[in-house]
């Protein structure tokens with residue numbers, strides 16, 4: 001083509017460039033052509049500021065019609081099945097809300113029905129003997145549709161559907177959303193806290209690879225992880241935050257389906273833009289394979305006939321707010337506003353009636369388009385795939401909520417709306433009963449039921465299904481005496497973190513258990529002294545180590561390997577928790593019990609990712625969470641953002657979490673041995689939290705007979721000197737004089753509960769009290785206020801409900817019943833932690849704690865500031881005695897002076 005021929009004409013330029021492009025493609029091949037085009041694009045960008053980077057493809061389906069494989073199913077049959085499921089999903093919500101106000105959602109599933117049904121009929125593989133099953137994260141709000149399918153499959157009956165969201169009804173009901181805790185044989189993955197499902201799915205897919213690399217997975221075929229995501233859900237940072245991990249790890253076992261119905265709860269997701277294009281750019285930039293399913297088959301013909309490119313132009317310029325409007329308005333509106341912009345476009349749809357225009361399908365409602373996308377995702381190698389499917393929220397609800405801004409909250413339908421719904425989807429329900437919204441299940445011998453069951457059989461069985469193989473958790477766990485070295489104590493000063501690290505290295509040498517251990521660290525191995533493990537067991541890396549580490553000469557070099565055991569997650573507590581959850585549920589998802597030990601900066605535990613802790617309970621994860629560098633004053637220097645004095649309170653809110661605050665190495669050994677036994681030998685679906693500290697001190701030997709107390713939460717560690725007789729135990733009854741001449745009662749008794757390193761404040765206070773004030777104080781180690789409280793509550797409640805029976809006594813009440821004197825608690829946590837047991841302590845509990853923001857300073861100053869040092873403990877004990885009239889108030893005042901406490905110092909808690 002001559003240069004002058006094309007001068008001035010836009011179309012000619014396009015043709016010219018197209019012909020050059022075709023030539024290049026033909027002669028140079030796609031890769032070289034792409035390189036050339038990129039070079040040219042770079043030149044263009046360099047010369048013009050502000051040009052877009054070009055992470056978008058045109059606003060049409062990624063798979064053109066000519067590349068669409070033939071649909072292997074019976075399309076009409078699947079439509080009928082889907083319609084029945086749609087009806088039942090709607091009916092269960094409407095029914096539940098006709099008598100109660102328990103809520104529920106219709107419109108999410110209504111928009112996603114095709115996305116799920118294509119999966120169920122053609123792709124999702126069930127669990128078989130040698131295959132764990134595909135792992136499907138269903139959108140939480142689509143749960144009614146998943147139940148409705150299980151009803152058609154015969155897995156649930158009418159009573160279940162009737163009791164949707166009424167779990168406490170006689171005979172039980174169905175949980176509102178996917179909760180394995182509530183329906184442990186059905187749901188596998190909780191997803192309803194937006195953003196967590198997508199995040200977990202990435203780490204699940206990566207964990208599957210980890211198991212495989214370590215030779216622990218027994219499958220013959222690799223399972224796929226499917227995650228269904230709402231387009232509004234992509235606003236959550238957790239949703240998109242780990243995308244690059246999936247591409248970096250080449251997770252082609254992961255498929256996401258983003259249901260782009262353009263709406264969230266309040267209104268449009270991106271009314272002024274296009275969510276599909278925005279997500280495409282993000283996913284392409286993150287290295288994912290992106291498949292857009294925007295237009296249904298009806299549009300193929302229109303696009304093919306659109307020689308001018310105006311249809312595509314119009315598709316690209318209309319924003320999502322416009323598209324939402326087209327879904328609620330009649331066809332005439334779309335004809336006028338969408339096609340009517342250009343006479344050529346009006347002509348393009350001349351042959352269509354308004355009704356036909358209104359029914360032009362979006363891609364996500366077109367079984368064949370969705371199938372083609374899923375097929376392509378299954379076949380894609382090397383990268384994770386995301387399918388961006390365009391749908392209509394509340395599809396099929398008509399005036400009751402289709403495409404309306406109120407759609408998400410719609411849970412009632414009047415009779416007229418029900419009739420319309422029935423007609424649209426051909427549901428065989430007669431007029432006289434329609435107002436009751438009866439469920440509809442085709443007979444067992446109907447072609448629909450046979451088809452549906454045959455499809456599931458071919459795909460390996462029903463799904464979702466959670467299964468724990470009987471006997472599978474039965475690991476050969478070590479008995480407590482395996483940890484004998486920790487019971488002996490040590491004069492060398494060590495921290496509880498160091499003791500824990502030592503314990504893990506002992507376990508890693510245990511023949512029967514070591515393979516199942518999964519150490520997880522978010523970039524803090526050096527902080528906790530776990531870097532010693534790098535060399536021994538290696539850091540998991542799917543690529544091995546492609547470089548020579550700078551520290552290769554050292555003993556503890558940074559050792560990445562393909563079958564490495566440590567999950568070094570980098571700086572992501574959310575990602576690390578996701579790995580904890582994947583590993584901690586492996587006993588159920590894979591039938592391979594794994595023991596995660598996730599150690600992290602305690603402050604960035606439940607405070608940062610509490611929702612994932614909560615989810616770990618729901619999903620029945622097992623394992624050990626280690627909140628290291630804990631304690632508001634023990635982690636000195638770091639200050640306000642790092643010093644944790646409240647995680648144990650968070651931990652108290654988690655129903656299946658056993659939370660401990662151990663002081664000594666032997667306590668850690670006893671707790672972990674018991675945790676291994678309960679979770680991995682007995683199969684209990686619980687998990688453990690231990691706070692660990694970085695203060696070094698000599699670890700005492702374990703006193704005899706304290707194991708039970710350690711596990712229950714409290715035991716006497718060191719009795720006070722016997723000073724009931726004046727002069728005994730070398731202690732003079734100084735208090736009598738000090739108290740201003742009023743003789744105090746002989747045998748002044750106190751009890752101090754200490755936890756973590758702050759037990760040392762209690763021990764030092766014990767000495768001061770005896771030496772200077774004639775008070776004999778017993779020091780107790782309080783390992784778990786949470787467990788003590790739960791046990792006490794259980795007993796009290798039983799007593800209340802059995803008022804004439806012999807009352808039960810809780811552990812803490814039994815333990816303390818025989819003790820005299822006053823009770824004081826001191827810990828590196830806020831007062832509410834020990835306060836949990838105050839109602840059951842005879843005479844009440846005086847608590848000291850670290851309420852308020854932390855400060856950067858030395859431990860000694862911090863402990864004085866928060867009033868948890870030995871001197872503060874002495875003063876509190878004397879005060880408690882004075883309150884009971886056992887010593888004079890003047891004695892307390894004198895102690896304040898003696899011990900250098902400034903009574904006017906600030907109150908660390910702000911409000």
Ligand SMILES: Cc1ncc(C[n+]2csc(CCOP(=O)(O)OP(=O)(O)O)c2C)c(N)n1
Nearest residue numbers: 108192193194230231232233259263264265
């Ligand atoms: C963390 C969190 N925040 C808020 C909600 C409440 N919520 C439930 S569904 C929803 C809207 C969901 O919109 P989208 O993700 O687009 O899903 P759709 O129903 O449209 O498919 C919101 C805000 C939640 N479940 N989780």
Ligand SMILES: [Mg+2]
Nearest residue numbers: 231232263264
């Ligand atoms: Mg949405």
